[in-house]
Amino acid sequence: MTTTGLLGAALLAGLNVLPVQAAAAPSLPRDGGPAAEVLARQEVLDRLADEITRVPEHERSLVAGYAGHTVDPRHGHLDLYWHGRLPDHVTKVLAAAPTGVTAAVHEASYTLRELRAGRDRLVGAVVRGEAGAVWTSAGPLVDGSALAVGYTPDGGGRHGVATAGEVSARAAAVAGVPVTAVTAAASTAASTRHSDASPWSAGAELTTPGNGWCTSGFGGWRGTTAVLLTASHCGTSGTYRTGAGAVVGTATDSDTGLDTTVIDVNGTPSGKYFDGGWDNGSGYAKRVVGAGRNNVGDLVCASGAMSGIHCSLRITATDVAAEVNGQWRTDLDTATRTDDSTVAVAKGDSGGPVVASVNGGADMQARGIISAGTGNPVVCGSVAAPTTCWDSLRFVPIAPIVSKFGLSLA
Known part of the structure; x- marks a missing residue:
């Protein structure tokens, strides 16, 4: 171009x-x-x-x-x-x-507004169960030329086998704009920093109300109430605990479209997130300084309790809608590893913080919370427990979360 x-x-x-x-x-x-x-x-x-x-x-x-x-x-x-x-x-x-x-x-051939409208028509077709709607994700190409959709060759069990050309044609007819289809695994929720305590930091292990593994997101304030974020697929009600069993707090609000749950915590947030590996026992943490916006090409870090910190992740797409464990979520961003010696995310990292540098790395800026692993499964390396890892992740940008829940980040 x-x-x-x-x-x-x-x-x-x-x-x-x-x-x-x-x-x-x-x-x-x-x-x-x-x-x-x-x-x-x-x-x-x-x-x-x-x-x-x-x-x-x-x-x-x-x-x-x-x-x-x-x-x-x-x-x-x-x-x-x-x-x-x-x-x-x-x-x-x-x-x-x-x-x-x-x-x-x-x-550009199309505006982002036009492509997002087409994206939403594709999501609607899947939700309504229309024949041929086999795509599992959809989002605009950053150059404004078309939409990109992901699909599984067997249709994910829906409507039989499909080729890339067939999916592109079906999707373009629904979206009203050009579509490029590529095969891609469906997004999988990435559902320990084992024992955190008040003041609570992001990136620590959470035992969910359903006794699962997840990761704490950013801390902050909702009015005068201290809160901690995590992913809504980790649980929208009930008590969250540390990996060691101490009570963190109770889920009081959630938005499944944003894949976010708000936990009212016992204590206060630290304004920091755990850096280093999953087995970081020293409590080494970095400050979180404000919230920022995401751009395709940005380099970010993701911190999860299952797999630790992963940096040099490059944002490859924004405004993506994707089906995550049977539910469509919109306005997700995608980041992919640029170093094949590491991973992007592991199952167990859900809810953890995504951050970017604001002054060369000494302090970091909130960019979002981890929602799902996507792309290709990869060898995990050092993790807290046997799990699944991917070379890419989807995360919810922080701006709509802050706006939706009226938060002030710590």
Whole structure:
């Protein structure tokens, strides 16, 4: 796809400037992670993206003409996809881009609003049980050209065997926009930091009301009530306990569409999340500083009680709807490992925090909570118990969670 003339060659040439200064080298997580200068460039690119869209990712479809964008923190580059005339404020933002950043604007065939509407029609067809609706996930391609759907070749037990071409044609007829179909395993809920205590941190083992394994998400406040998040498929009512059996608190609210449960805790949140491996016995934790928006290309870390910390996960898609254990969830983001020596997520990590660097890695920003493993099953390596691991994960972005429940993160 070529660069559009909306900005002009002179403007784009003016964005080729000096590299951004690297932040002080942070202490890296157990499985490594991106270098400090890469994280510093990501912070600059994310601020630029925020200035362009001015809304959190789950509201970007409301921006007229916007189709998508990607960031490349390793090279300090942003690609913006737009349908129609570029607004004056976007042109000005790009013209005043900070040092260390290059950018390109590309013409898009469809807006994000149009693609999301098509995505929702595909979800509706599955929910209604329409013949031929065999897809298990659907989301926009970031360049605004089409929707991408995932499906299992045998139709997941629905309506017989299907080829990629057949699924693409069926889905396009329903969605009203072009569709690319790829085979993909259905998303599987990723359902220990064994013994946490008040003040509670994210990334610790939770024993669910149904006596299952899950992971604690971010802590915060709902008015004057201290709360802790986890995934709603871990349980929407009842008492949560630590892996050692101590009472954490009681589930008081949930949203299954956002795959989020709110736990009123005994004590207070720490404002931190567990770093390091699943067997982190030292209590090593990092601060969580605010909440951020997600961009395709961002490098993030996911922290789970079953498999520990995993960094250098690259966000590959946003605005995805996917069927997770029989229920459709919308506005999920997808992140995939960039290092095949590690994993992205394990069953048992559900509810755990997804974070990104805000100052080269010393502090981290809340980006979402783990919902499911997806992509390809991979060898787990060191985990707390026999389980299943994947090379990709789906997570719920933090912005709609904060808005839905009226939270202030600790």
